[in-house]
Amino acid sequence: MIVTVIYGGKSGEHEISLISAAAVSRNIDKKNTVQLIAITKDGRWFLQPQSEFERIKADPKASFKIIEDDSQEVSVIPGGGSKRTFRVGDKVIASDVIFPVLHGPFGEDGTIQGLFEMVDVPYVGCTTLGSAITMDKEKTKVALEQAGIPVVPGICVRRSDLATANGYDKILEKAEKELGFPLFVKPCAAGSSDGATLAKDLQHLNGAIMEAFLWDDKILIEKAVNAREIECSVTGNPTVDDGSVAAEKLTAYGPGEIAPKHDFYDYDAKYNDPDGADLLIPAKLPEERLEEVRSLAKKAFAALDLAGLSRVDFFIDKDTDKLYLNEINTMPGFTQISMFPKMCGAFGLDFTSLTNLLIDEAIARFKKTRNLQTSR
Numbered sequence: 001m002i003v004t005v006i007y008g009g010k011s012g013e014h015e016i017s018l019i020s021a022a023a024v025s026r027n028i029d030k031k032n033t034v035q036l037i038a039i040t041k042d043g044r045w046f047l048q049p050q051s052e053f054e055r056i057k058a059d060p061k062a063s064f065k066i067i068e069d070d071s072q073e074v075s076v077i078p079g080g081g082s083k084r085t086f087r088v089g090d091k092v093i094a095s096d097v098i099f100p101v102l103h104g105p106f107g108e109d110g111t112i113q114g115l116f117e118m119v120d121v122p123y124v125g126c127t128t129l130g131s132a133i134t135m136d137k138e139k140t141k142v143a144l145e146q147a148g149i150p151v152v153p154g155i156c157v158r159r160s161d162l163a164t165a166n167g168y169d170k171i172l173e174k175a176e177k178e179l180g181f182p183l184f185v186k187p188c189a190a191g192s193s194d195g196a197t198l199a200k201d202l203q204h205l206n207g208a209i210m211e212a213f214l215w216d217d218k219i220l221i222e223k224a225v226n227a228r229e230i231e232c233s234v235t236g237n238p239t240v241d242d243g244s245v246a247a248e249k250l251t252a253y254g255p256g257e258i259a260p261k262h263d264f265y266d267y268d269a270k271y272n273d274p275d276g277a278d279l280l281i282p283a284k285l286p287e288e289r290l291e292e293v294r295s296l297a298k299k300a301f302a303a304l305d306l307a308g309l310s311r312v313d314f315f316i317d318k319d320t321d322k323l324y325l326n327e328i329n330t331m332p333g334f335t336q337i338s339m340f341p342k343m344c345g346a347f348g349l350d351f352t353s354l355t356n357l358l359i360d361e362a363i364a365r366f367k368k369t370r371n372l373q374t375s376r
Helices: 014-026 050-058 111-119 128-135 137-146 166-176 203-213 267-272 287-303 339-346 351-370
Strands: 004-010 033-039 046-047 074-076 084-089 091-093 097-101 154-160 183-187 197-199 218-223 228-235 251-260 279-280 308-317 324-330
Touching: 014 050, 014 097, 046 074, 097 111, 097 197, 097 324, 111 128, 128 137, 128 324, 137 218, 137 287, 137 324, 154 166, 154 324, 166 203, 183 203, 197 203, 203 218, 228 287, 228 351, 251 287, 251 324, 251 339, 287 308, 287 324, 308 339, 308 351, 339 351
Parallel strands: 004 033, 004 097
Antiparallel strands: 033 046, 074 084, 084 091, 154 218, 183 197, 183 218, 228 251, 228 308, 251 279, 308 324
16 A cells, blocks of 8 residues: 655644654555655645665654755646646655644645645645644634533634724733633634743733734634643544444544643643653543543544544643643654653554554545535
């Protein structure tokens, strides 16, 4: 089977994708042929030489580099399917399944998933709709509240709300009155804590809002919970699971706990500082609380029609012991310190078994959806 790993991309998480994709590629079962396509920061696609795969296989700490050879620039063939998926020059390139290890906008937001649907090829991870909803933190909160799942109190602010000084003053007043300081400000559709800031007073709030609007046209201002950060890995496809495909079974692994050593679990703590946080697997919680987290993670996964994989992140308020679902990541990190593969591994699913399961789910989902009627 030809597994095409796609990585890089135009988002602020480009460099993390290079690390995650290298880890995924190393752990794809050797019975498969791994094919690499890298996307540059300006959005160009390049087929990578086999030597790049051999290089990262030989060095477990290496991350991918993008080799931009104009003769290897890739175009996508709509309707090409697995036999005619890509074109490189005059050559047609096949792919049995695509494993997109792309984080953030243009990779985790439904855009590239829609492209794969148009190409008519199986791909790992959530569908176009599931990816799009979970990328938008405000829409995720609305959907979760509708499903009866507790979320952190907050308000959504659109760029148009800042059109007048009076409108802006009302937003600041509402945030202070309804939520109180400290506050957390973040873009609605960015990842890895890009543009996220902890605001301890009104002066900090102004700066935090401006920073978040550099990343998105819609932002969230949320109550800063004095929280324990709990995460849970989920796999499966509850929308279509009928017991015929093991990979479709809705399964939760964990939860684990992040104990940040920074003000919060920011980009630096996640990826740059190897001592930025302690990772506790399982989380130090009573068994009944662990099961509550697993149940809520699976409930959210099913409510949003997710498929393949997601990391579901929770807060436990240290002051009230209340549990909140914070956000859902449909293509979580796969770096050496990332929680998703660590939790799966700690609960019996090693990395290679994990990639096998995700590929099996992708192919099974593709076959089932292609049996649906699309015209008369």
